[in-house]
Amino acid sequence: MMRFGARLLPLAVAALALGCTTERDTLLPWLLMKKVTISMGGFGDSSHQSYFVKHYGFWRKLDAWAAWVIDDGHALLNDEEGWGILRQGTLRPIHVCRPYESLTIPPLPDRVDCSERAPDANGPLTRVRAIRFDLSGQIVKDWTLTAVGEGRIFHATPRIVFYDAEGTPYFVIMDGEAALTCWDRPCGCALLSPGNDGARVVEGPTLKGGECHRRESWEPIVGRPLRDALVGLRQGTPSAS
Secondary structure, three states: OHHHHHHHHHHHHHHHOOEEEEEEEEEEOOEEEEEEEEEOHHHOEEEEEEEEEEEOOEEEEEOOOEEEEEEOOEEEEEEOOEEEEEEOOOOOOEEEEOOOOEEEOOOOOOEEEEEEEOOOOOOOOOEEEEEEEEOOOOEEEEEEEEOOOOOEEEOOOOOOOEEOOOOOEEEEEEEOOOOOOOOOOEOOOEEEEEEOOEEEEEEOOOOEHHHOOOHHHHHHHHOOOOEEOOOOOEOOOOEEO
16 A cells, blocks of 8 residues: 555645746847756746856856846856856856946946945944956945945945946935834935045935935936836846757
């Protein structure tokens, strides 16, 4: 009887697995994403994405969690070592951001930015470091910024929030005591950006926490169009096969 029950178990599992779908998307002629989705009936779907790079005419699997297109010859990979730049014809990315750093893309050709807590900063997030790399992994800019104004901090992570057309990065700072509770009330927000003669501060109007990270709140004050960081990356849409 126990043998009979053991035989029924694989059959029951097989009955629950209603199908397997494979989707492929050629992000670039040399970069492929494959998504496998297994439908388990009432238990929902399970999916997994894999990435492959064409190397000397053969597709080689990458040890990456996600990939985004930068341009025709470069892509960003996210893996256990952080963020890296993969160049066409290579198998390993050049890592520029560690796993706990924030990566953003300025509106400039051949550039990526990484942001982190400044190495000498402790306690509340009052100092950040932003590093700009070219697509070979070389540093072209290196900024360290300190929140301006008594009690102000960077909120909520050391990440560039906006860029202008010239690629200037903008951080949001706000009152530290209110940062966790001011989503629907004024937070003392300001924009902070690097300049040739030191940090530049743009004091905001009376903005609630939910308004501090919106471009339309700041563009009339800054006097120039702003764009959200990371806009412009393309991950692709798989096609079923």
